[in-house]
Amino acid sequence: MTASRFPVLRLKPKANARAIRHGAPWVYDNELVLDRRSKNLAPGTIAVLEDTERKPMGLVAANPLSRITARMIERDVSVAIDQAWFAAKITRALQLRERLFDAPFYRLIHAEADGLPGLVVDRFDTALVVQPNAAWLELLLDPLCAALADVTGVTTILKNASGRTRALEGLDDENAVLLGQAPDAPIMVPMNGAFYAADLTGGQKTGLFYDQRPNHAFAARLCEGARVLDVFSHVGGFGLAALAGGATSALSVDGSAPALSLAEKGAAESGFSDRFNTRKGDAFDVLEALLKEGEKYDVVICDPPAFAPSKPKLDVGLRAYERLAKMAAPLVTEGGYLGLCSCSHAADLGKFRFACTRGIGRAERSGSLIHTGFAGPDHPLMPQLAESGYLKALFYRL
Known part of the structure; x- marks a missing residue:
């Protein structure tokens, strides 16, 4: 070529x-x-x-x-974009992950930062979940998957077609088994002393969010002997990490019954069932109800979906982050900790921090910002692409 x-x-x-x-x-x-x-x-x-x-x-x-x-x-216009080309990119990405992690549970390919624009690949031991968010990847799916299997030695490759970018690129949604057989049960993923149940076929996105791993670990350090509230918990998120860190109890709140069911499976696998509870409902409604019930928690963490996924939705999204901080802050005990997260590309760190701090102030609480966290190193940042630095996590002591 x-x-x-x-x-x-x-x-x-x-x-x-x-x-x-x-x-x-x-x-x-x-x-x-x-x-x-x-x-x-x-x-x-x-x-x-x-x-x-x-x-x-x-x-x-x-x-x-x-x-x-x-x-x-x-950059080299004489190169053939074939299986060997994909294999070289994947090998380079794998070398980084194998240096970072002892077990094969991580994001293997993080799009532009790994030299494969639009491609997300998460690894779950012998299974990969591929999310091709650009049309060129759909056309070259066969050599891509052949390279993935050859380089990693996995026996299962699944395609997840739920990415927002797919709609923007005019791609049809179609999940598929590309290699091997789909697992018939959730995969138990060890992270930070807990197990998380990842549904690779019916779960959200690829089945689990690896990006919060270092923020889970930081939060866990605040949770020894603490009563913890985890809002927008997905499959257990911060709650299970908190219990691994010695929390006396954790309440996980989410609007998805299947996600909470997976969280309970993870708690059982981790041996935390006696300290773990769930509550299904709209997060804002549950926060309001807990306040009326007079509940207080030593650590409250809110990890919502992207409120500001694009620039046109930025103002509305920032108001939502401010409202969330305003409603969560009163539930934190004196001297306790509030964690607030954003995965919105459009809301940069400064805007997000201002919205959260304003919300805490509107709740008539004050405190210091003790830590700012980002995505883990298996989600590398491409310096020339600000959008790849999407995840922010702010931890306040109130």
Whole structure:
């Protein structure tokens, strides 16, 4: 495969070619000369990106249906995008994870930061869950999966098709078994002294959120002898980590009955059932009810879904984070701890911190910010892509 066999996309004169040369991975529709030919490219087509002087800048995955029309995947335009190419990328990613973790439970591929734009792969021992969030990955799914199996030695590969980006890229949702057989029961994942039940076929996203692992560990250090409230707990999140850290009790609150059922399975596997309870309901309603019931907790942690997933929803999302902090703060004992998390790409750390601190103040509480946490190292940050630094966790002592 040579460069001459690829179609060409060319930058407009006003496009920031320097940023792209320095590592920026995305090229938007308004930065490209999009004529009839380029607009008719099939989503996922590999193309050569050229600057205004027709000098090749690299290979990109093109999708005229997406505002991110080109994703940089390779600087060498003579390279073949095949199984061997995928294997080299996967091997490099695996080397990092094997250095970081003693057991094969982690995010193996984190999209642009691992050189594979739009791709998420989570590992659960001998099983991988692949989430291809860009059209080019759908077209090259066979060599990708062959490389994954060859490099890692796993026996099961599942495709999860629930990513928000899929809708933006015009992709149809379709989960599938790509290798082996789907597990017939949740996978028990050891983390921070507890076990988490991951449903790889029917759970949310890939089945478990590995990104909070270091924040779970930090929170656990605050929880010895503590009464803990874990809001938006998913499959046990902070609550199970708190019990592993010596909490006397943990109440997990979530709107999903299946998620709470998985949390109970994790508590049983961990030997925590006698200290673990769940409460199903809308988080804001439950917080209001607990306040009326006169409940107090030594540690309260809220880990909601993205309230501000995009810039148009930023203001509404920040108000939601402020409201959450305002409702959670009164439930914290004097000298206790409040943890507030955000996985919103659009809400940067400064805006999120301001909203949370304002909410605590509106609850007539005060305190110090003792720790700011981010995603674990198996979710590396691409420095040229601010959006990849999505997770923030703030811990206050009130």
